[in-house]
Amino acid sequence: MSVTIYGRPGSRARRPLWVARELGVEVTSIEPAPGEIKQEAYLALNPNGKVPTLVEGDFVLFESFAQSLYLAKKHGTGTLYPADAQGEALAWQWTFWAVSELERPLTTCLFDRVIKPEDQRDAAAADAAEQSLQAPLGVLEKALSGHDWLLGDTFTVADINVAAIAALARPSRVTLEAYPNVAAWLDRATGRPAYNG
DSSP: OOOOOOOOOOTTTTHHHHHHHHHHHOOEEEEOTTGGSSHHHHHTOOOOOOOOOEETTTTEEEEEEHHHHHHHHHHHTTTTSSSSSSHHHHHHHHHHHHIIIIHHHHHHHIIIIIIIIIGGOOOHHHHHHHHHHHHHHHHHHHHHTTSSBBTSSSOOHHHHHHHHHHHHGGGTTOOOOOOOOHHHHHHHHHTTHHHHH
């Protein structure tokens, strides 16, 4: 059954699209026209009026990480998705951790250093956000000590979900100099052909 994902590849749609490319799942990627996500037809699929939205036959799923976990489990159990309950739980752990610990401060840095017009940027907010990243980056640095990937020697959906957020560090001008394991892991992850498609 064909899969359609609504959203720009540069948006949070990158997460499920990356999983799909890793697994060779054929996906139709549709970038909604400006304003389309607030119209009735799209809201019937995703009442949040946001992207991405995944549609597979009659099945509709919003939230990018739910989509990436779903695609990985359906098409990649035993490879991209851990086959055992403990591995699965660790993939969930890292996914939820990335949302709760990394996403907001990295997004703050991105908006207040790059995206907002210069006269609307809040340098203090960006600096405070970067400071708040030091503890979670330390956690990630330790987790990657002696391992190429988050769950050991095998690249999994956990790496995709965390790296999809951690990759914001570079355009946000967040330095990873004190975290060489994180920097090397991020290079490995984002260097995979499926990252950019």
